[in-house]
Amino acid sequence: MSRIAYVNGRYGPKSEATVHIEDRGYQFADAVYEVWGVSAGLLMDFEGHMARLERSLDELKIVRPMSRAALTQVLRETVRRNRVANGLVYLQISRGTAPRDHAFPATDTPPSVVVTAKSVNRARQDAAAAKGISVVTRPDIRWGRCDIKTVGLLPNILAKQDALDAGAGDAWLVDDMGMITEGTASNAWIVDQDGVIRTRDTQANILRGITRAAILRIAGEQGLKLEELGFSVADVKRAREAFYTNASGFATPVVAIDGTQIGNGQPGAVALRLRELYLQRAEAEAV
Numbered sequence: 001m002s003r004i005a006y007v008n009g010r011y012g013p014k015s016e017a018t019v020h021i022e023d024r025g026y027q028f029a030d031a032v033y034e035v036w037g038v039s040a041g042l043l044m045d046f047e048g049h050m051a052r053l054e055r056s057l058d059e060l061k062i063v064r065p066m067s068r069a070a071l072t073q074v075l076r077e078t079v080r081r082n083r084v085a086n087g088l089v090y091l092q093i094s095r096g097t098a099p100r101d102h103a104f105p106a107t108d109t110p111p112s113v114v115v116t117a118k119s120v121n122r123a124r125q126d127a128a129a130a131k132g133i134s135v136v137t138r139p140d141i142r143w144g145r146c147d148i149k150t151v152g153l154l155p156n157i158l159a160k161q162d163a164l165d166a167g168a169g170d171a172w173l174v175d176d177m178g179m180i181t182e183g184t185a186s187n188a189w190i191v192d193q194d195g196v197i198r199t200r201d202t203q204a205n206i207l208r209g210i211t212r213a214a215i216l217r218i219a220g221e222q223g224l225k226l227e228e229l230g231f232s233v234a235d236v237k238r239a240r241e242a243f244y245t246n247a248s249g250f251a252t253p254v255v256a257i258d259g260t261q262i263g264n265g266q267p268g269a270v271a272l273r274l275r276e277l278y279l280q281r282a283e284a285e286a287v
Contacts, residue, residue: 004081006074006115011081014116023112024105025094029152031112032056033092036075037247038084038117042286043075045247048210053091056149061104062095065111078115087119088248092151125249129275132255132267133169137233138162140173140181146205156184170244172236172257179230181205186244187212188254190231191270193238201228211245211278218277224270233257241268243275250282251275 005017025031034053037044050068057064065071071091079089094112098105138159143152159171163184172188173181180188181200187209189199197219202208219226236242241263242254251274253267 003116003118004078006078006113008110008113011077017114019094019112019114020097022100023094023097025092025112025151027100028102029150030060030062031092031094031151032060032062032149033090033151034149035091035247036089037250037282038079038087038089039283039286041079041085042283043079043089044282044286045210045214046072046287048213049247052149052208052210053093057093059145059148060095060150062093063107063111065093065113071113074113074115079117082117082119084117084119086122087117089115089117091115094151120248129250129252129272130267132253134167134256134259135170135172135183135254136163136166136168136258137174137180138171140175140205142173142205144205146181146207147202149207160184168256174233175205178232179204180233180236182207182209183244183246186246186249189215189243189245189251189271190236190239191241191268192231192235193240194225195240196225196227197270198227198229198231198235200230204230209245211247211250214278214282215245215251215274218274218281222277236262239263241271243268243271250278 003014004011005014007017034049036049075089092114096109096111098109142155163171170183172183175181182188187199191197200206236257237260239262243251244254245251251271253271255262255265
């Protein structure tokens with residue numbers, strides 16, 4: 001079966017899906033996106049991702065292309081047509097198509113909407129979590145509004161490729177004060193020497209991760225020591241364990257940074273337990 005994409009009101013083969021060359025997402029990265037995990041054909045963390053999408057659109061003054069109910073139906077239908085049981089559904093909304101000009105186009109310009117879905121091998125994800133990944137650090141050269149989930153990801157891409165070229169799984173980005181901000185597509189966490197779970201607060205220039213928020217709630221409910229507090233590369237190297245969170249990796253252990261082993265060099269018990277609890281809840285609450 002051909003992969004199916006939704007583009008501006010039509011479903012069709014992904015291989016034939018197109019947008020105009022003057023779409024502002026293509027010309028200016030003038031677009032936002034969201035990614036939902038899919039479990040048993042249902043959308044995980046639905047409300048959180050939808051609320052963040054709406055906030056991103058509002059922050060960029062992009063008109064919402066349709067009602068939430070209609071957009072939800074498009075997401076579900078794309079998942080259904082692609083027969084995705086476990087995987088991801090991707091949504092991108094640009095400011096639309098107009099002659100290339102930095103100024104916003106006419107107010108009646110309709111946004112462009114693209115939705116795709118793909119299956120992901122859950123067993124492979126679990127195996128990766130059981131092994132853990134290594135990361136390298138790179139300077140954070142992104143723009144000052146990383147709280148908005150835009151498609152302008154060039155610095156992330158460069159850092160990710162740097163990591164892969166270095167034999168690592170990802171890069172963790174470091175700000176001018178020597179503090180970790182986040183990964184190239186994830187939030188960064190440690191369990192420090194005192195057993196406190198730490199992640200950067202959202203007042204910093206980071207994305208307000210939906211999986212991050214869910215993990216914070218779960219850790220609090222479990223009575224674990226928790227602090228939204230930045231940490232340095234040196235803090236990571238001294239930590240008991242580290243992990244990252246996002247919609248595709250859930251909670252995945254990090255076992256080394258810049259060639260230095262973290263803890264005992266094995267996936268940590270806290271990260272693996274939070275991953276388990278997150279999946280139980282997200283799958284139970286998927287819609």
